[in-house]
Amino acid sequence: MPFDGFFTHAMVHELNQTLQGGRVSKVNQPYPAEMVMVIRANRHNYSLLISANPSYPRIQITQIPYQNPAVPSNFAMTMRKYLEGALVKEVAQIENDRIVKLTFSTLDELGDPLELVMMVEIMARHSNVTLVNAKTGKIIDAIKHVGSDVNRVRLLLPGAAFIMPPKQPRFNPYLPNQIYSDLVRELKDDPIQLAKKLQASYQGLAPETASELAAELLASDSLPSAYQTFLRHFEAPQPVLITNEKNKTSFAAFTPINTADLKVQSFATLSELLDAYYVNKAQSDRTKELAGQVLKVVHNELKKDQRKMKKFQKELADAADADRYRIRGELLTTWLHQVPRGAQSVELPNFYDENRPLKITLQPDLSPSRNAQKYFTRYNKLKASVKYVNEQMAITQKEIDYFETILSQIDLANPSDVQEIRLELQQQGYIKAKHKKGKKQRKIPVSKPEVFHAADGTVILVGKNNLQNDRLSFKTANKNEIWLHVKDMPGSHVVIRDSNPSKETILQAAQLAAWFSKGRDSAHVSVDYLPVKNLHKPSGAKPGFVTFRGQKTLSVTPKKLPN
Template sequence: MTFDGFFTHSMVKELNDTLTSGKVMRVNQPYPAEMIMVVRAHRHNYSLLVSANPTYPRIQITNIPYQNPAVPSNFAMTMRKYLEGAIIESIEQISNDRIVKINFTNRDELGDNQKLVIYVEIMARHSNLSLVSEPSGKIIDTIKHVGSDQNRVRILLPGAPFVMPPKQERTDPYLPNQKYSDLVKQDQGDLNKLTRDLQQTYQGLAFDTAKELATELVNADNLPAAYEGFLNKFNNPDPVIYTNEKGQTKFAPFPFDGISDGKNQHFATLSEMLDAFYNQKVENDRTKELAGQVLKVVKNELKKDRRKVKKLHHQLEEAADADYYRIRGEILTTYMGKLKPGMTEIELPNFYDDNKPLKIKLSPELSASRNTQKYFTKYDKLKASVAYVNEQLKITQDEIDYFENILSQIDIASPADVQDIKVELQEQGYIKQRNRGKKKRKVRASKPEQFHTSDGTLVLVGKNNLQNDRLSFKTANKNEIWLHVKDMPGSHVVIRSTDPSEQTILEAAQLAAYFSKGRNSDHVPVDYLRVKQLHKPNGAKPGFVIFRGQTTINVTPQKLNH
C-alpha cells in the first residue's frame, strides 16, 4: 500500500506512544527534502525522519545512518534555532488525511514559553514541512518554498500565514457514520465497484486499503462490527512486507488478504518496516539527488576536454605539414635572385622532387628575404608546437580519465560517497565553494565499504578518490595486498592480510572488478601487489597511483557479503 490516511493514522499512534514528552536534542538536514530530529524520550534517543521527497514522502523513526553536509542549510539553521531543546507535547493527524501536526513547547530568547507547530504534508510532489508559530499562525520556514507563481491558493513562505490544503469533501472514517452500509447494499457485492465507491466516500483510502475494507465488508455477517474491527486494526498494527514471485514488494500495517501471496516479512514497528522497505530505494534516490550538481560539473568538464582534444589533434595535423613550409623556404633561399618586388607567385624547380615545377605563393608587399623568412618562421612555429601540443594532450587526456573515473564512482556511490566526491571537486577547483572568507571546515572522508571473504578475511573497498587515497596510503599496512582493475576506472581494494590465500585474492579481485567500470563484463583483468609498491606522484589528482611488479588475474565481477 501507499502512505495513505489510514497508514498515517497508525504511524501517528506509534510516534505519539514513543515520542510524546520527548526533548529535541539535535536537528539535521542531511538531504535537501528531508529533516531528522534526534528526540530524547523515555531514556532513549530516537531519530525522527520527516521527508518531503516527492517519491518517498513519509514520517517515521529511522535507524538508517546518514551523513550531514559540511555546511548546514539555512533551513537547518532555522530549525535548530527554534526546535533544539523543545518538548514534543503531542502528535496529531488532521482528520484522516495525510497531514501530521507535531506540537512543541519551547522558550524563546527572552525565556518566555512559545508554542510551535510542524505541519507535515505527505502528498507526493506537493509534500512539504512547515514550522509555524502559534497562536499567530505565521510560517517561520518551510523545507520547500512555494510562492504565488507556483500556487495561487497557498503561499508557503516565511512570514506568510499558514493555510491548510484545500479540504476534500469526504467523510472521516473514524467519525460515526453508516455510509459503508449503504454502499454495500448499493453495489450488491461487486468488489471492484465497492472499492472505488469507498475511495470516493472516505478520506485517506488508497486502493489497496479500500480493496481490503471492501473484501471484509462483502464477507461480513455484521457490517458495523466488520467496519469497526477494520478501523481498530490500524490502532494495533502488525507491520508486514510482501514480496511476490517477481521480487516486487509492498508494505502494509497488518496482513492484507488481497496481497497475501508470496513471501511475508513481519516487523515489530511500522518504522522498522519502512526502514527495510525504503532503505535501498531511498539510498539510490538520495544519491541521484545529491549527485545532480556533481554530474553536471563532470559532464561539462568532459565536454570541454573532449573538444580541446579534438582541437589539439587538429594542431598536430597542421604540425605534420611543417615540411611543406621548410621545403618552400629552402627553394626560395636557393633561387632568391629570381624573386622580384610585387610578385604574388613564382614557379621554381623542386629539387626535393626531381626538379618538378613548384608554385610558391608570395606576399607582394614583402621583400624576397622577408618572403623566405616567412616560410621558415611558420615551419619553426609548427615544429615547436608539437612538444607543447603533445604535453597538453597528455594533461587533457589525464583529466578525461579522471572525470570518467568520477562518473564510474557515482554509479556505485552512496549519499556519503557523493558528498566526498563533491568535496574533492571543490578542493580541485571544479566546484565553487561558498563562504570563501570563512575558515575552511575540514571534512573527513567517509569510511570505505567492508566485506569478508569466504575464510573471514576483511576486505576494504574505497568508493571515491578521497576514500581511495586514505585507504591506500593511511589505512593499509605496507605488506597488505592492494588490488585494482587493469587500465580502467575502479575502486582501490585492500585485503587486510599480509599472507592471504589464493581463494581470498580471487574473491577480492572479483570485488575489485565489481566496483569498477567493467562490472558488467564477464572477464575483467585485475592487478594485485603489496601496498608498499604503490607510489603517488607529486601533484597527482586524488585517487591516482603508479606501481610496478604487479600480478594480473582475470575474474568475473562479483559482490561479497558484508
C-alpha cells in the same frame, strides 16, 4: 501500499505511542528536503526523520545513519533555536489526510510558555514541513519556501499566516457511515470499479489500499464487520515488505488477502519497515541530490577537457602535414629567380614529384624570399608544437580520467561519501569553499573505508572515494598486504589485510574491486593485484592516482560480499 492517509494514520499512532512526552535534544538537516530530530523519550533516543523529498515524502523513526553538512542551513538553525529542548505534546493526523501535526511545548526568549505546531504535509512534489506559532498562527519557517509567484492563495514564507491546504470533498472513513455498503450493493460484480468508487468517496485512500478494501468487503458475509476489520489493520498494524515475482518491492501496514507468488517479510514496527524499504532507494536519491553541484562542476570540466582534446588533435593533424610547408619553402628558395614580385601564386617544378608542378600561394606584399621564409617559419612552429601538444594531451587525458573516476564514485556513493568528494574538489580548486565571516571552518574528517569479510574471515577494505583511497593505500595498509584495482578503468582501491591470503580470498577481493568500479555491470572484469609496497604516488598527482609494478591479473565477475 503507498504512504497514503491510512498508512499515515497507522504511523501517527506508532509515533504518538513512542514519542509523546519526549524532549527534543537535537535538530539536524542532513539533506536539503529532510530534517532529523533526536527525541529523548522513555529513556531512549529516537531519530525522527521528516522528509519533504518529492520522491520519498514520509515521517518515521529511522536508524539509518546520516552525516550533517559542514555548514548548517538557515532552516536548520531556526529549528534548533525554537525546538531544541521542547517537549512533544502530541502527534496527530488531520482527519484521514496525509497531514501530520506535531505539537511542541517550550519557552520563549523571555521564559514564557510557547506552543509550537509543526505541520508535515506528505503530498509528493507539494510536500512540505512548516513550523507555526500556535498562538499567532504565523509561520516561523518552512523547509520549502512557496511565494506568491508559485501559489497566490497559500504562501509558505516566514511571517505569513499559515493556511491549511485545500480540503478534498471526500468523507472521513473513521466516522460512522454506510457509503461502503451502498457501493458494494451497486458494484459487487465489478471489483475494479468498486475500488475506484471507494477511492473517490473516502479520504486518504490510494488505489492499492482501495483495491484491498474492495477485496475484503467482497470476501465477507458481513459488510460492517469487514469494514471495521479493515480499519483495525491501521490501529494495530503488522508491517510487511512484499516482493513480487519481478523482484519489485512494496510496503504495507498488513498482509494483503492475496499473497500467492509473493515473498512477504514481517517487521516489528512501521518505521523499521520503511528503513528496509528506503535504504537503497532513498540513499541513491539523497546522493544525487547532495551531489548536484559536484556533478555540475564535473560535467562542465569534462566538457572543457573534451574540447581541449579536439583542439590538440587538430593541431597534431596539422603538424603531421607540416612537410607541405617545408616543401613549399624549399621550392620557392630553389626557383627564387622564377617567382615574380607581387604575384598571388606561382607554379614551380616539383623535384619531389617531377611529373606534377606545384602551385604555391603567395602573399603579394612580401618578397619571394620572405614568402619562402614564412613557409619555413610555419613548418618549424608546427614541428616544435608536437612535443608541447603531446604533453598537454597527456595532462588533459589524466584530468578526463580523474573526472570520469569522480563520476563513477558518485554512482556508487552514499550520501556521506559525497561530502568527501566535494571536499576533494575544493582542495583541487574546482569548487570554491564557503566561509562564514568570523567562524572557523569545521574540518571534515576523512571517513573510514567500507569493511568486508572473505569466507575465511579475512578483512577486506574498500575505499569509496579518492581521499579514502589515498589514506587506505598509503597510511592504513601495511606494505606486505595485497592491493587490488580494476584494470584500465575507474574503481576503488581494495586492500586485503593479509600478506599471504588464500586464492579464494584474492578472488573474493577481486570481485569486490570489480563491483566497486565502472565495470560493475560487466560479466568479466580484469583486476590487477600486487603487494602494497609496489605502489607509488607520483609527486603532484591527483588524489586516488597511483602507479605500480609487478602486478598479476585475473578476470572475475563483479560481486558484493556481505559486510
